[in-house]
Amino acid sequence: AQSVTQLDSHVSVSEGTPVLLRCNYSSSYSPSLFWYVQHPNKGLQLLLKYTSAATLVKGINGFEAEFKKSETSFHLTKPSAHMSDAAEYFCVVSEADSWGKLQFGAGTQVVVTP
Amino acid sequence: DAGVIQSPRHEVTEMGQEVTLRCKPISGHNSLFWYRQTMMRGLELLIYFNNNVPIDDSGMPEDRFSAKMPNASFSTLKIQPSEPRDSAVYFCASSLMGQGMGGYTFGSGTRLTVV
Numbered sequence: 712a713q714s715v716t717q718l719d720s721h722v723s724v725s726e727g728t729p730v731l732l733r734c735n736y737s738s739s740y741s742p743s744l745f746w747y748v749q750h751p752n753k754g755l756q757l758l759l760k761y762t763s764a765a766t767l768v769k770g771i772n773g774f775e776a777e778f779k780k781s782e783t784s785f786h787l788t789k790p791s792a793h794m795s796d797a798a799e800y801f802c803v804v805s806e807a808d809s810w811g812k813l814q815f816g817a818g819t820q821v822v823v824t825p
Numbered sequence: 826d827a828g829v830i831q832s833p834r835h836e837v838t839e840m841g842q843e844v845t846l847r848c849k850p851i852s853g854h855n856s857l858f859w860y861r862q863t864m865m866r867g868l869e870l871l872i873y874f875n876n877n878v879p880i881d882d883s884g885m886p887e888d889r890f891s892a893k894m895p896n897a898s899f900s901t902l903k904i905q906p907s908e909p910r911d912s913a914v915y916f917c918a919s920s921l922m923g924q925g926m927g928g929y930t931f932g933s934g935t936r937l938t939v940v
Contacts (some may be wrong), residue, residue, distance in 0.1 A: 755916065812858075812873060813870070813929065815868040820865060
C-alpha cells in the first residue's frame with residue numbers, strides 16, 4: 712500500500728526567502744513521486760517528478776526536490792520565493808504495480824508575504 | 826496539444842437532477858482518471874480507465890455515480906440523481922502508461938454546485 716504525508720498544512724514565507732515543503736511517503740514497492748501545484752481556481756500542474764533516476768530532481772519555476780530513500784522523504788525546495796508561488800502544493804506517490812494510480816497528500820498551502 | 830479538456834467549467838443544478846461531466850484526454854494517452862476535490866476530503870480518486878476499460882471504481886461514492894469511456898478520446902462522469910453533498914470540483918487526468926510513470930496531465934476541472 713502507498714501513502715503520503717505532507718507535514719505542514721500551511722507555510723508562510725517572505726518574498727525572496729527559501730521555501731521548504733516537507734513530504735514523507737510510504738510505499739511497498741519502488742515508488743514514483745511527484746509534486747503538483749494548484750493555483751486558486753485552477754487545475755493541477757506538474758512541478759517535477761522522480762522515477763528512479765537522479766535523486767535530486769529539478770522542476771519548473773526554480774523548484775527542486777530530493778528523494779531520500781533512507782528517510783522516505785521527498786521534500787520540495789526553492790531558494791527564493793516569488794509572490795506567484797502562492798498556491799497549494801501536493802506531494803503525490805505512485806507505485807509501479809498500481810496501474811498508475813496516484814495517491815495525493817493533503818496539500819500544503821503556501822502564502823508569500825511582501 | 827490542447828491538453829485535457831473538461832466541460833462544462835461550471836455547473837449549477839438542482840438537487841435530484843442528472844449531471845454529466847465530460848472529459849477529452851490528451852491524444853495518445855491510454856489511461857484516464859476522474860478525481861473529486863473538496864475542502865473536507867481533499868483529492869479523491871473516483872475511477873480510472875486503462876485502454877478504455879475501467880480498472881478500479883472503488884472510489885465511486887455510491888450507485889448514483891457512473892462513468893463511461895466509450896472510446897479513447899472521450900469519457901463521462903454522470904451523477905443521477907444529484908445531491909448537495911456532491912458539490913465539488915471534479916478533475917479529469919490522462920497519462921500514458923509505461924512512459925516513466927510521469928505523464929499525468931490534469932484538466933482545469935468542473936466546479937459542480939448542487940442546490
